[in-house]
Amino acid sequence: MAAAFILLSLLFVWSLMSDRMSRWSITAPIAFAVAGAVLAGGDQAAIHVDVDTHTFQRCVEIVLAVMLFTDATEARGYERLGRSVGEGRLLGLALPASIVLGTLVGAALFPGTSWWLLAVAALVVMPADLAPVLNLLRDERVPLRVRAALNVEGGFNDGLISPLFVFCVANLVSAEGETFADLVLNVVRGAVYAVLVGAALGLLAAGLVRKAQEVGWAGPVGLRVAGLALPFLAYTASSSAGGNGFVAAFVTGLCYTRTARPADDDHLRLVHDVSHLMALAVWFAFGVLIVDEFAHGISLSVIAYAVLALTVVRFVPVVAALTGSGFSGAERAAVGWLGPRGVTSIVFAVLAYTQLPDGEAAFVVKVTCATVLLSLVAHGVTMEPIARWFARHASQDAGDRESGC
Numbered sequence: 001m002a003a004a005f006i007l008l009s010l011l012f013v014w015s016l017m018s019d020r021m022s023r024w025s026i027t028a029p030i031a032f033a034v035a036g037a038v039l040a041g042g043d044q045a046a047i048h049v050d051v052d053t054h055t056f057q058r059c060v061e062i063v064l065a066v067m068l069f070t071d072a073t074e075a076r077g078y079e080r081l082g083r084s085v086g087e088g089r090l091l092g093l094a095l096p097a098s099i100v101l102g103t104l105v106g107a108a109l110f111p112g113t114s115w116w117l118l119a120v121a122a123l124v125v126m127p128a129d130l131a132p133v134l135n136l137l138r139d140e141r142v143p144l145r146v147r148a149a150l151n152v153e154g155g156f157n158d159g160l161i162s163p164l165f166v167f168c169v170a171n172l173v174s175a176e177g178e179t180f181a182d183l184v185l186n187v188v189r190g191a192v193y194a195v196l197v198g199a200a201l202g203l204l205a206a207g208l209v210r211k212a213q214e215v216g217w218a219g220p221v222g223l224r225v226a227g228l229a230l231p232f233l234a235y236t237a238s239s240s241a242g243g244n245g246f247v248a249a250f251v252t253g254l255c256y257t258r259t260a261r262p263a264d265d266d267h268l269r270l271v272h273d274v275s276h277l278m279a280l281a282v283w284f285a286f287g288v289l290i291v292d293e294f295a296h297g298i299s300l301s302v303i304a305y306a307v308l309a310l311t312v313v314r315f316v317p318v319v320a321a322l323t324g325s326g327f328s329g330a331e332r333a334a335v336g337w338l339g340p341r342g343v344t345s346i347v348f349a350v351l352a353y354t355q356l357p358d359g360e361a362a363f364v365v366k367v368t369c370a371t372v373l374l375s376l377v378a379h380g381v382t383m384e385p386i387a388r389w390f391a392r393h394a395s396q397d398a399g400d401r402e403s404g405c
Contacts, residue, residue, distance in 0.1 A: 071250070124367075
């Protein structure tokens with residue numbers, strides 16, 4: 001009871017002060033990660049969080065499913081640009097190249113490590129998540145095309161990586177007698193079932209929502225509750241059918257938001273708020289993981305991997321992929337640098353922690369904690385200078401045009 005009181009008090013106080021704290025670059029991820037480290041980290045913790053339990057694993061799976069659904073509903077609405085935001089290049093070229101490069105960097109820094117384990121680590125640390133720099137999406141000083149590219153990439157990359165993550169983990173923990181072909185078939189079957197379940201559920205839900213609106217059966221509150229239920233329905237239905245619950249939740253969100261088309265997005269506000277609340281819980285658990293994993297220090301190899309994952313491994317593929325796409329050099333550099341890591345990486349790391357043997361699990365968690373922690377600091381500090389740079393150069397360009405006139 002005392003632990004619940006502490007957590008709820010922390011949530012209440014933060015909610016009242018969040019806007020003021022954000023002006024001081026103290027974001028929700030930073031605040032709740034620090035709270036987790038202070039309150040639940042170490043041997044003398046005030047709150048006990050056991051990440052080894054089956055219940056905890058199931059909870060983070062649900063969190064990821066809800067986040068994938070909300071990501072799918074957010075990665076849209078940029079039609080006014082009238083042109084591509086580079087999503088095809090980012091997801092089809094830069095993301096695979098980053099994963100391959102991350103695996104090779106891991107092989108160089110951690111010689112003798114299984115290639116499957118290195119691939120799992122790369123899949124965990126490479127997905128971008130804008131939660132640590134959420135204010136960036138509303139900062140009009142940054143070009144809309146840059147914000148759109150980052151938002152669409154962040155919305156889709158974790159959905160694409162999910163089946164690959166499941167496949168690589170399966171290769172590390174496969175039961176005796178299972179062949180490589182069996183594992184491939186299982187992953188493909190799970191993905192196909194998930195797409196079918198997700199598409200059917202999303203389209204059916206969209207049709208029912210339109211009908212309910214037309215005949216006046218449901219008001220705003222009812223529609224918001226229905227929207228909240230969808231990711232949970234998708235995850236449980238797909239899992240029961242032998243499909244990938246994560247992929248199903250993502251596909252459900254895609255199909256639902258593109259066919260329901262209600263008067264506004266108010267019906268999705270509740271599921272987005274719940275997703276945000278779940279994300280805060282994940283950041284709290286992240287603080288616990290940091291203390292537990294780094295209590296006895298951190299190796300230079302892990303630090304080097306985190307630095308390279310946030311810089312070269314992402315920056316080079318992104319800039320190369322966007323070359324010739326209409327982005328300016330500064331815009332390509334901004335998209336390449338502004339790829340913060342957050343809740344998605346933490347959730348994948350927790351899933352790896354609960355499924356892999358102790359040594360392999362510790363490796364994935366260590367590189368993830370180092371990468372996400374470094375991202376919190378580096379991207380949080382540089383976001384404002386980047387926005388100011390774009391604003392200054394936009395003003396200079398406007399002044400040059402007026403002088404030319």
